Amino acid sequence: MEDFPIEKNQELEVTIVDLTHLGMGIAKIEGYPIFIENALPQEKVRIRVLKVGKKFGFGKVLTLIQESPYRQAVENEDLLRTGVAPLSHLQYKQQLEFKQEQVKNVIVKTAKMPDIQVKDTIGMEQPFGYRNKAQIPVRKIDGVLQTGFYRKNSHELVPLDHFYIQDPAIDAAIVVIREILQQFEVKVYNEKNNSGFLRHIVIRRGYQTHEMMVVLVTRKEHFFQGEKIAQKIQEKLPEVVSIIQNINPKQTNVILGAEEKVLLGRNFIYDQLLGKTFRISAKSFYQVNTQQAEVLYQKAFDLADLKKSDVVVDAYSGIGTIGLSLADQVAHVYGMETIKQAVVDAQENAKLNDINNAEYIAGKAGTIMPQWQKEGIQPNVIFVDPPRKGLDQSFIETTCEMNPEKIVYISCNPATMARDLKVFAESGYFTDSIQPVDLFPQTHHVETVMVLQKH
Structure with missing residues (x-):
């Protein structure tokens, strides 16, 4: 004992x-x-x-x-209990300092590079109501259809109507949709025995356009009165231009399944970012904080110090938000992305913005980069914006073998970013400073951006 x-x-x-x-x-x-x-x-x-x-x-x-x-006072303790806004009890200036410290810690402890300067975190003037996307579980509690969020480390739903960090129009829409689903007596998913029908309500809203997409995630394909429900939703919420049924039959905590059907309108919404128009599908990656995404990307472009002659690779390109935003400043942009629908969106977005010097391809960066190298494509600036798990070692090696002048690394996870910096250093690529940007106020998450060059 x-x-x-x-x-x-x-x-x-x-x-x-x-x-x-x-x-x-x-x-x-x-x-x-x-x-x-x-x-x-x-x-x-x-x-x-x-x-x-x-x-x-x-x-x-x-x-x-x-x-x-x-x-500081928290308007609802459930925001802390559920992990929706786990730092909302800490004053915002201190949240920004906390995030800077997190980055400093991993740079010293993981990367073992104490000489890198970690700059002050760039925050927001209004650090709430910023999320342009919500993924809300639906459960039955005491016979009533409820929406909310899970209590931390559990699958117990805590009912919530105001999420504080979400666009208030999204919060209001969830309540309206919930009431319509209740009226139509839609059966709700039961996680324990993988039964029932409706699992999640996912909403996206264009920050600039106010176009709204509603995704109803269901366990089965047959949606009794699905079109009728969709019409009712649009009647009550005129901003809605897209209603999609996403089918996820698996017993999993992954929210979206592989198959989707359009119940009403189109299968995407439009929004604007840095003066360009983007088409966004249900599964596409699009930064959840549009205002701060503009700050982050502009910072990345400033660090890259782009020239008209530059050939740029946009790895992990998503729907093309980075590559297309900088296309008119450079000679050519090559982008790659594993999600096929996002590549289709990126190609459409290039047309939408009359951009002729950007091309996008579906596949893994580790496969496509060597292929491009064989074809003689020689980028001098490579942008990487990977998911939380960071970069594969083989991808880092291939990137360094292409010998770009600069690698602009955007990260949403300081721990994997610090690990990756060590691998870049082995190939002679270093950074002098890191800029944290707060894309997720009231939470512990922080984005960072830096430029790596050969020393």
């Missing part, structure tokens, strides 16, 4: 000394860390121990004895 300085259900008075990278408070008892939700550095709290593990435990705040000077 291991000896811990604390035990489950014990009540303790502790002082919070730091935050974890997920934004939980850290207290230490004889060097043993306890992670506590809704607790900030400098606070004294009375807690109950919820769980004791080998290396750390978890606790719950019972009483706040001494408050942090940086605490």
